[in-house]
Amino acid sequence: MDTVKIVVLWSDLLIYLLAASLTLFFWNMRGNPITAARWRQVFGTRLGMATFVVLGAYIMIALLDSLHFRLALEEDPGQKSDQVYFDNQVVSVLDLALGDMATEHERTYSAPFALQSFEKVNMKNADGVSYRDFPRLEHAGAHLADPADRGSDLVLQSLIGLAKGGVLALIFVGMQWFFLRGSTLPWRAAWTTQAVIICFAAWLIHIGNLYHVLGTDQAGNDVLYKSIKGVRTGVLLGTLATLVMLPIAVSLGIAAGYFKGWVDDVVQYLYTTLSSIPGILLIAASVLLFQVYIDLNPEFFEIGLEKADARFIALCFILGVTSWATLCRLMRAETLKISQLEYVQAAHAFGVSHFRIITRHILPNVVHIILITFVLDFSALVLAEAVLSYIGVGIDPAMASWGNMINTARSELSREPAIWWTLSGAFFFMFSLVLSANLFSDLVRDAFDPRTGLEGAA
């Protein structure tokens, strides 16, 4: 009997395709000694190692969260046929790893690590007299015999969680140490970061199953769980949108710079027109139109998640299609410069075909610009998601995203006393991702862009 039914969303497929192609891309770059030396420059710094590990952790979460399936429901006693029915709830491997965090709903708001709800309700005591008080939470600290033990229990459970993480980290880092100890790169920074992340994650999972580390939101959902689910949205948007943009920008830019003449005129006209439109309006208009399309054709989507996923992919496409102008301009300028060089002229003289000149002589020399754009755009897109969600043209509210969290947190903060934890959760996860992406992309740019070599010089 089947126990799970695998659900493949379009975005799941895309993220794994993306991961595979990126791995292939880096594998191919290994062969080139100049590229290898540049990567060594990036990873030769402790900052490069540490930020890469953080980014890797985020990507791992996103990948785990992209394996979706529906669990089979328990067979009903009165059921006649052998048919297996599946839960309407789609879960991912990440949900399994996080344990009960996803399902432990409370009634409404509760503060981080709280045992009681945030709002008073009418209750009746054993004698039937009604009174108003903060009710006990259903799940947080349910294992405690006496609420007064919370302090000591927190310390104890934290130690257990950290110990679990410590053991895991020791095994994980130990294996790497065994294979990599001869390397000259600053692996120690990577290992320290890994150990910290593993311990922190183990602690979060352990204690997050006992308490609500970041409290709960209005519907009683665990805020920490929501913030972690936002990782996939952020990472995917940051990579997919650039991936959509790359082929357009690269092909048009190289074509304009290489063929010149009317091709150049047309491409220049296209990107000037596009970049003169206020970006946010173009994106908003496109998203709204797609939303109209979804609303008019509900029959294409079987479950709610697929609808949200379709809107998400549309958003990635729209962001990609509206943002290729900058890279295209860079590609055109660089191709113009390269196609004047002697070796390209020589290739012409030998009668090498246009296609071959572009793929063998021009493309390899502009790859660094593509790479720099890819890493630089990533953080910008993650930040843009929050703004778009605020405007109402971002991620579908049914999908977890930091933008949607910030959006709701805005009114929560103006309550008295303020509800700050939703905002903090989104802030922490978003900030650490964007910061490490920014720091890493700076290093990549310094290593790959010959012009900014000056930056470190005094």
Add this chain to the structure above:
Amino acid sequence: MFAYIVRRLIYAVPILIGVNLLTFILFFIVNSPDDMARSQLGEKYVTAAAIENWKIENGYDKPLFHNAEAGGFYAYTDTIFYTKSMRLFAFDFGRSESGRDITADVSQRMWPSVALALPTFVTGIWVNICVALMVVMFRGTKLDRWAVLVFVSLMSISYLFYIIGGQYMVAKLWRLVPISGFNPTADAWKFLILPVVVGVVAGIGAGARWYRTLFIEEASQDYVRTARAKGLSEIRILFRHILPNALIPILTGVVVLIPTLFMGSLLMESFFGIPGLGSYMLDAIRSQDFAIVRSMVFIGSVLYIIGLILTDISYTWADPRVRLN
């Protein structure tokens, strides 16, 4: 110079036609007049007659590009594209879906936008350049490296957090100024000071970092080495030699933005309740008023093209070697 500007303005015409064509395709072909009628009249129970009626009332009953029935020149003018999109060139924006005069709305809402955007812009540049100059004085030291790290951290924080945080601390906790609102009289500054400060602080990270890069690039030039060899003080080199020369790249980035200040800031205006063009656009997006969005796209493109022309002109002023022809 005059001939140059005229030529640039003529070049702008095909770009603006392109912009119109693109928005037209988005709004009328992807989302056909029938769909528009349906969503305006309510999704269900709409008869074909009601749709036709709505289309005639709102002028959507014509063909898209080519009207075969009308003869001669009118075959191109008696179409939806001409009546809805091309008249934007005369800055005739028509009426919004809710029946308001867009031109009047825009000219009225422009000024609160400028009142917010201009001070933010000017103070922002001034603060960023000052901070960058201070950091450049310590270039190559540990202080410089830490400053860069701080800049990168500041720019990793979403704009929304700056706004929400600023509103919470200044207006709610300390109760120094009103949280939001606008009053176009003498005490408008009370409402504007918080958004301006938030806007400036939010921009420091990216701005100061960019200016620092420009200054440092300039500082590695030969003329700086010569100046140092002459025995000039570091302060004098920084202010008399590096700063004027770094003005050229600064101008490219800055001048193009000046006309777009009229468009206002979507986020700032909606968070702080300022009735400018930014909140106008946001309201239009949220209520799906495509007539307003289309007009704002056109205005934004015009302002951007003006910005590009201004940039070229400012080059000749900042760098006497540049000649426009």
